[in-house]
Amino acid sequence: MRKTVLITGGAKGLGRAIAKKFAQNNYDVIVTYNKSQKEAESLKDELTKNYNIDVQIFKLDLESDEEIENIFKNIKTLDVLINNAASNDDQSWKEKTRDTFLQILNVNTVAPFLMSKKAYPLLNEKGGSIINISSTNGIDSMYTDSLDYDASKAALNNLTKNLSVAFAPKIRVNAIAAGWIETHITKDIEEKFKKKEIKKILERRFANPLEIANLAYFLASDEASYINGSIIRIDGGRNYEN
Numbered sequence: 001m002r003k004t005v006l007i008t009g010g011a012k013g014l015g016r017a018i019a020k021k022f023a024q025n026n027y028d029v030i031v032t033y034n035k036s037q038k039e040a041e042s043l044k045d046e047l048t049k050n051y052n053i054d055v056q057i058f059k060l061d062l063e064s065d066e067e068i069e070n071i072f073k074n075i076k077t078l079d080v081l082i083n084n085a086a087s088n089d090d091q092s093w094k095e096k097t098r099d100t101f102l103q104i105l106n107v108n109t110v111a112p113f114l115m116s117k118k119a120y121p122l123l124n125e126k127g128g129s130i131i132n133i134s135s136t137n138g139i140d141s142m143y144t145d146s147l148d149y150d151a152s153k154a155a156l157n158n159l160t161k162n163l164s165v166a167f168a169p170k171i172r173v174n175a176i177a178a179g180w181i182e183t184h185i186t187k188d189i190e191e192k193f194k195k196k197e198i199k200k201i202l203e204r205r206f207a208n209p210l211e212i213a214n215l216a217y218f219l220a221s222d223e224a225s226y227i228n229g230s231i232i233r234i235d236g237g238r239n240y241e242n
Contacts, residue, residue, distance in 0.1 A: 002053065004078050005220070006030040008062065008115065009085025011040035013183035014133065017209035018082060021217045023047045023055070030075065032060035032085070062111035063103070068118060078122040080220045083112035084133040086152075088185075090145045101148045108152035109159060116163055116173070123171045129220045130167070132160050132175040133212075136235050139177055153177075157231045164229030172228040174219050179235025180206040202237030 005022045009015045010031030016039070019029050029047060033040040040057040047055045058074065061067050062085055087107035089100055116130050123130070137146065138153025157175055164173040180186060180197060186206060198204055215234055218224055 002026055002028050003080065004028040004030065004075075005080040005082060006032070006075065006078055006119070007082045007084055008032045008060065008111075009034070010082075011036035011043055011057075013185060014178075014181055014209045014212055015082075015084040016043055017213040018084060018216050019043060019047065021210070021213040022080070022220075023051045023053055025217060026051070026053065027080070028054040028056075030056045030058070030078075032058050032071065034059065034061055034085070062115075063106045065114065068111070068114050072118045072122075075122065078119055079126070079128050081115060081119045081123065081128070081130045082133065082216060082220075083115055083130070083156075085111070086133065086149075088146055088149045090143075090149075093144050093147055096148060104148040105152050105155070108149065109155040112156060113159055113163075116167075120167060120171065124167070127170045128172075129224075130163065130171060130173040131216050131219050132156050132173070133216075134160070134175040134177045134231065136177050136179045136233060139231070139233070141179070141235075160231060161229050168228065172219075172224075174224075174227055174229065175231045176212060176215055176219070177231050177233045177235070178207065178212050179233075181209055181212060182206045183209060200239050201235065202239055205236065207234065207236060 005027045007015050007019050010019045011033040019031055023029050044055045044057050058071050087104050112132050134156045135153040137150040138157050160173055160175040
């Protein structure tokens, strides 16, 4: 019997790469999106055409308790939840407000908690895995223009550890603390800034989304059965001299 993975924010970028990785390994795939309906539909068409699996897409506003509640009314079975969707708003800390700060926290930290809470009964039936897509920004990569995002990812790391205790022993909960990734989000980064950041990376490049997706798939697999409550860093290595 095929397993099922649910990926939030799975229509583009890293989420799309993760969806493809699981589809290639015979998982049924459920993807949520908020504004990227066209990309979600094209992903569904691509996966349905290339793999003998079931693919579902759902619009989901992660700031809506009602929409989170409703999506689980349409899910009958689940083996893996990947809290991938995230929000960021790079601007001077002087311009940030309570409302903008809370919006980031709601999507990046509160929503993964609510999604995990709703997924718990389904995952606990037969054992399962939750993977939170975090960031090195939540550990030691500080950028004042994204301090709200950084704070949300630090909180997500702590949430991961707490949920691993709360959901043990049948559900494993881990986080991937990713560094820079080549996606639609980073393609418009100022070249001078990008070169500066690459100098900090031992591999001298940003990650390919597939490299992160490979780690997500591994953490969901039986090969990672003894990994729980871990924040796994994947950033190409840091050059601390820069």
